[in-house]
Amino acid sequence: MSDLPYQRILLKLSGEILAGENGTGIDPSVVSYFAREIKSVVDQGLEVCLVIGGGNIFRGGANTRNIERVTGDYMGMLGTVINALAIQDALEKSGIPTRVQTAISITQVAEPFIRRRAMRHLEKGRVLIFAAGTGNPFFTTDSAAALRAAEMNVDALLKGTKVDGVYDKDPVTHADAVRYTSLSYEEAIEQNLKVMDLSAIALCRENKIPIIVFNFKEPGHLLRVIKGEPIGTILGG
Template sequence: MTTPTPIYRRILLKLSGEVLMGEQSYGIDPQIFRAIAEEIKEVYLLGVQIAIVIGGGNIIRGIEASAQGMDRTSADHMGMLATVINALALQDALEKLGVPTRVQTAIEIRAVAEPFILRRAIRHLEKGRVVIFAAGTGNPYFSTDSAAALRALEIKADVILKATKVDGIYTADPAIYKDAVKLDELTYFNVLERGLKIMDASAITLCMDNAMPIIVFNLRVPGNIRRVVLGEKVGSRVVPESVAVGRPLTSEERVR
């Protein structure tokens, strides 16, 4: 039986803290980490180079802590440390499955991880190692979404895969609005104009300025990461205007 051919050579997988919690309201669920690691291994075995940016919202969200009176810079630094905890947990889960993995952090914590060095990260990818980028951009006031966009551009990834708990981008929150409509393909401008909360505006703008495609998909469906890299129609795509040109506008896109 021949191995399927992926359409992407190098991907950036964005994992939010939300998808790491499972059914818990807080913290780390080891079973979820193992399940995610197994999904990643499926893609790794296809020969795809995998980089990951991981969030920390299952432990602490800097912006929420700031809203409760904490200094924003301190809160964001705590959020960065939370992403390192998650990165180490995912590294452990991957390596238990035989997937060589390196963690690189945007703030130096040499006792537990490498500092982010672009050339070294690319070398790891070329050597067949999964690279997990932790601590966001290393700067307060920037989300891990912005870190995902930045790292994807730096490593010259083919696409950002944004893992969520729903099967794509909707006109409204489908958990609240039963009449919400799924959008299979949008431009960056569509996302910004409608205020769709798939990634923050700075991350979307960075992707738009550099034509970095984004695919939003449901991580809870087993095999979805593999389906995406094999080119199956999964989730929703955010693409440059030039890619969307030449096809009829959907009814949703006509609504301005």
């Protein structure tokens, strides 16, 4: 572990990835893939925190029809809890001890977020899964990931996506899109590259937490990132 550039990370994943080709819900084969990838870095001695979105279950926000914004955001938080429990189940079946901590109280299925308790779990080698966002409406899981990354004193925030980094334009619709290997926080904000929410990037900048954006769907990329290989795009590194 001492040879790794990062000793403690927070991995941010979107809920949509969990849906696989179905588009919604949870694909068991994808959950198993998640568990294998995370186990590969836990086996290296890394301390791992996770934040998972809930868009595959329910996406809140301003565009939610006929549902009040605040209500929709709380529904989205509950979606992240469902995903967290699915990941916890898969990890523990792989022999990885975990704890789910939530920003809203659901004590029958998860612990409330208590920073000192969370730190102790990491010291004991448990993977921590943070669910229910920040516990507040109007904040995304990107903001929650940045907040928990700062609270847990992580060495890097890794954002796993479907693409291999940050581009100057959408690579799906623009064949001439150029991938950045590195960016400053300011460049990402000024160019509005939509790496993460502006508030999340600003929080990482304030706490000097590098953000690494990479293709999580590519097997082995997570392990390569934590070994310091030039995978994806690094912000603020």
